[in-house]
Amino acid sequence: MSFSISELQKLHDFACNLARRAGEYLRGDQSRRRQAQTLATREKLNSVDLVTAADEGVEKLIRDAIFAEYPSHAFIGEESYSAGEEKRFLLKDGPTWIVDPIDGTVNMVHMFPMTAISIGFCIASIPTVGVVFAPFLGGHGTLYSAINHPEGGAWMSEYGITGPITNLPIISPPPPLPKDAPKGCLFFGEWGKDRRDSPQSNLTKKSTNFVNMATEIGGRGGKGGMVHGIRSLGSSTMDMVYVASGQGDIMFEAGCWEWDVCGAMAILLQTGGIVVDSNPPLGISDTEPIPMANLGGRRYLAIRACSTDEDGKLPRTQQEALVREVWKRTERLNYERPM
């Protein structure tokens, strides 16, 4: 099945409007909370894995609208997935919507504005339309979107539905990656929900990874990366969208799911970024091409778009070199897909 650019444009505009409607819903919900001073939450995995009535309400709003407009398309949503029995990767080759009604639920509970509605649309398992709307970021919210297609584009809108838009990446053409990257890069990663205290836990390994990336060059037995900064926003959707837009360089995250990244990934791919597995494939050599991440693989290492550098190194060459430098400095994380 193939879609023309004008069909994709229609899908894109539909998804943007839908994300803005979902954002209105959340803003209404938050403004009621400002009066009521409480928000009912339910725990999923543990006390930091929360679901609110708003998560479920927004997912229903989005699912109902998609079914009404595109009854033949498949739908994967975080809340229906979490409530169901089937934990395998459900993506098929047909047109499929992959939706996170609220990424950053903990932030929303605390009214910290790094919360996003993520709507992705895949064809043949490739993120093709992506919309990420952060309804609390600025008075009008901030909307990122893209059509991943040779005649497509990627955009940011910060002034509401009728306001001006910014083409992405935010600097175009994007600058080359820093010569000694990861030194000089802005690195995004999350602490996550696995909080077990043990030497092999994901929490322990993630903290090792962060310290390695932050430490001066030469430190940590050669693993010091001297990145410009480590940022943890509490939303892997927002982490990836900042890398997609060129407002950051590296996103390293594991434990999240396809609905957390599908929308942002469409934007990243369209701007010229790459996403690979955050664990290096076993036995990969230093020279062979690096395969792209499996959308359902739960481990993502994203690198922003860049231009050919002054030595003539192509973007993909710089990006893959940076991936190998990050892999050298990070421990393998224990997130797998339920089979």
Added chain:
Amino acid sequence: MSFSISELQKLHDFACNLARRAGEYLRGDQSRRRQAQTLATREKLNSVDLVTAADEGVEKLIRDAIFAEYPSHAFIGEESYSAGEEKRFLLKDGPTWIVDPIDGTVNMVHMFPMTAISIGFCIASIPTVGVVFAPFLGGHGTLYSAINHPEGGAWMSEYGITGPITNLPIISPPPPLPKDAPKGCLFFGEWGKDRRDSPQSNLTKKSTNFVNMATEIGGRGGKGGMVHGIRSLGSSTMDMVYVASGQGDIMFEAGCWEWDVCGAMAILLQTGGIVVDSNPPLGISDTEPIPMANLGGRRYLAIRACSTDEDGKLPRTQQEALVREVWKRTERLNYERPM
């Protein structure tokens, strides 16, 4: 010297307008960068301690405007301080402006929007007027401000100069702190610029603190805090302003300076939050009152405003109890004031 509320209101409005003008300057600068694709930076301490021409340009803009309007007031600015010889704490009792032209310079270089202009005004060493403007956060920027005075107030503006404003704290009255705090809290902290690899370095201690705060209750030899999340934004001004507004619970940061926190501290104090030393005073007992932070002390632990809880525990009692819980879980950091 005392100021009437109407004089403070005038100072507040002047500082808000000045912060917006400085924001316009930065937005102009960024839009030129989007074309030129480069930003000249200079290193201060090391490759992550950057200063741009914009830092110095904005500081001059703010300093000149203040000298023109209030020639008798003192002025402390980050860039003039860094360029000077005198490293002692310069604050005197008279009316003094304390300004960070750009907090989050690394973010600005990468176009990540957590960058703020901070303008604080002290009387008798007390932050009395505070303005924090994040010019890239939303299309119109986001402005936080307060007059710390019984007849004052605290506000957030996200829609530009003529748009609606939100009273702070964002939920009013603010909810009590979580019963088992720090469990359930949103915690803000930064990795900082000290990247040395040694067991006693600030980097090592900060990472220990973050892991302790994140780990499940009972883990880490009883130090596990099971916070809802750890957020690192790359701007201590923004960290503190989110706690001031009630969009976060705890800010733990050391190594920054009075200009990074003075503006946000005025907002925090007005909303009912507290700021203490992030290192516990030596020998302090479990029951004596906790002294407030020294504005020039370079170590800050801020707790958001809260209301009396259902057991009748007063706000200050809850806040001090939470401070002690954070102190138990964190190592003393090595930041001192040059004498």
